[in-house]
Amino acid sequence: MSRLLLAELALTLALAACTDYSSLASYQVPGAVTVHIVGSPETVDAYQPQVVQVRAGQRVVWVNATGDYDTVTFISPGLPSSRGIPPGGTFAVVFRHPGTYRYYSSYNSGEVGAVVVGKR
Numbered sequence: 708m709s710r711l712l713l714a715e716l717a718l719t720l721a722l723a724a725c726t727d728y729s730s731l732a733s734y735q736v737p738g739a740v741t742v743h744i745v746g747s748p749e750t751v752d753a754y755q756p757q758v759v760q761v762r763a764g765q766r767v768v769w770v771n772a773t774g775d776y777d778t779v780t781f782i783s784p785g786l787p788s789s790r791g792i793p794p795g796g797t798f799a800v801v802f803r804h805p806g807t808y809r810y811y812s813s814y815n816s817g818e819v820g821a822v823v824v825g826k827r
Contacts (some may be wrong), residue, residue, distance in 0.1 A: 739766040739799065742820065744777045744792070744812075752777055752812065754820035761802055763827045768799040778813045779820075 740759050747753035752773050761767060769779050769792065776791040779798050786808060789798040802808065802824040812818035 739768045742767060742769045744769060744771045744773055744818075746773050747818075751815045752818050754818060757819070758821045758823065760823045760825065763803055763805055763824055764801065765824075766799055766801045767822055768797055771796050776814065777818075779810050780813045782809045782811070 740761050742759060743755045744752055745755050752775070754769070759767060769789070771777050771792040771794055774794050776793055778789050778791060779800075780788040783806075786800060788810075791814075792798050800822075802822060805824050805826055808822045808824065810820055810822070
């Protein structure tokens with residue numbers, strides 16, 4: 708690698724380490740229910756709120772407000788799970804059918820949540 712490329716990489720990594728993701732805690736998507744992935748002393752990270760209630764057809768958006776990658780991995784078949792959500796990144800799902808949809812983080816074993824979907 709050239710010295711310039713190495714210097715750019717070092718600067719990018721240094722800036723990423725200094726980024727404050729706590730400002731994402733106020734991030735909201737109009738018309739959607741927002742779940743924040745936040746740091747938690749009990750489980751490394753946590754979903755806030757842990758359980759959300761929505762209407763059929765409504766969208767839920769997860770916002771990663773931590774400094775690490777995280778996931779939303781559904782236990783229920785037929786729902787798309789996220790890949791690694793980068794710090795500051797989002798993941799969204801529209802829930803079309805009533806039911807309770809449980810999910811967890813494939814990176815943090817104690818990080819669990821649920822979406823409860825009611826009728827329209």
